[in-house]
Amino acid sequence: MNAPGSDESLPGPGPVDPAGAARVLRAARDVLVVGHVRPDADAAGSAIALATALRRAGVPVTVSFGGPEPVPVSLGALDPDGLVVPSSEAPAAPELLVSCDVSSAQRLGDLADRLDTAGSSLAIDHHASFTGFATRHLVDPAAPATVLLIRAVLTELGAELDPVLSRALFAGLYTDTGGFRWGGSDALRLGAELVDAGAEPRGLMRELTGTRPFGWLAAQAAVLAGARLEPSAAGGAGLVWAAVDVATATRFRDQTATVVGQLLATAGDGVAALLTETDQHMWSVSLRGNGSPDLSRVATALGGGGHAAAAGFERDGTREELLALLRAELDSASG
Ligand SMILES: [Mn+2]
The missing domain is CATH 3.10.310.30 (Diaminopimelate Epimerase; Chain A, domain 1)
Incomplete structure (x- = not known):
């Protein structure tokens, strides 16, 4: 029998299911969670929801997005706890690098070097064009948004949905499904679950996309x-x-x-x-x-x-x- 957290208890390199991803995450003691450069709501919502749940589980975690471009200001609405740091402040050699909604190493921007310096990497993604760049990957091109995969991992981690998690997940779900135009009943069911848990779509989407400067x-x-x-x-x-x-x-x-x-x-x-x-x-x-x-x-x-x-x-x-x-x-x- 393996000691908790020992490498022997973890799934091997290659594809993992949500339970396998959760085991990798639970064993980690230093995690950097990232999304793709110029993150959209699916990348940012996935990364922030996962990091929020890990922090609550006692796993030290940082969130960042590759520069040089800054994170869109509106996505700050998803990060009330201030988990996101500029890429210049991201840990240089985390034990575990987790990428959310990132299809290729290039899409990590100036954080791509962490693939070499991190102890191992885990990619959670839904792009058909995913290149297999990470040590382990939870990838499902049939998922309409990466947040659905994150939701499955959160379930395995035993994370309870609350308004912070629900808002982050809902933002990604809504935008990546074109406002529930596609994604089918799975997306609608998750949307209902998130609204019940405190995602308030009208206010949330206004914060994210509904306001513009007059110019x-x-x-x-x-x-x-x-x-x-x-x-x-x-x-x-x-x-x-x-x-x-x-x-x-x-x-x-x-x-x-x-x-x-x-x-x-x-x-x-x-x-x-x-x-x-x-x-x-x-x-x-x-x-x-x-x-x-x-x-x-x-x-x-x-x-x-x-x-x-x-x-x-x-x-x-x-x-x-x-x-x-x-x-x-x-x-x-x-x-
Ligand atoms: Mn996406």
Whole structure:
């Protein structure tokens, strides 16, 4: 019989189930929990919920997100206990690195070096494009959000849902399912459980996405006025794209994410792309579609990843160079 916490009691490298992940987490004495760079609500909510439960279980834990970009201010609403530290303050060599909603090592940003310095790593993710970068992984591409996998791990850890955990999980669930448009009855059941445990959707979503500076109206109008429709792209399904220049992106850092949804609403059965210039000739591209062509395949070919209907990548170059690459990959994925 193995002593509690000894390595012999832990699952081996490779895939683990939620119970196996919980055993790895419970045995750890120094944990760094991270999400992907420029975290969305699924990455941030997953990381904060898991870290909150671990801290309550007496496991020393820090949360961080890879820089150089700061964490979107609005996600502070999910972190009332102040668990998140800047990546410059994240432990240099944690015993255990846990990544939430991270499909590839690149998506760890400047925290990717922790894969080498940490004692071991555990990835919890739902991307079809997950690359298998961690020592152990709990990955289910059928899960509509990483927070559903986190919920299963919390159950194994014996964590009781309360308003802090529920708000963090609900934020990820709501946003990654497109407001429960997909994810089916599992997502709705978890949503009901979280509301019963104290997630209050109206106030929460207003804190996360519902407020904008007044100046965003004019900036958004300019971005949308520059949108272009290319009917013959994506094998004839069409492409609607718009670009956010670096000045607008810097000024309205947290506010641009919803624009790609507006583009998609006009794309019919085609694809929407929002190209955001995060730095001179450095682009972050969000892709949205209807499941076909497979945007995960398109984004992966261009250095990113994601899901069939929602994916993204980051790349340097001119806007025209990126569009040319995108058109070519969309055609090849549509063929
Ligand atoms: Mn996600």
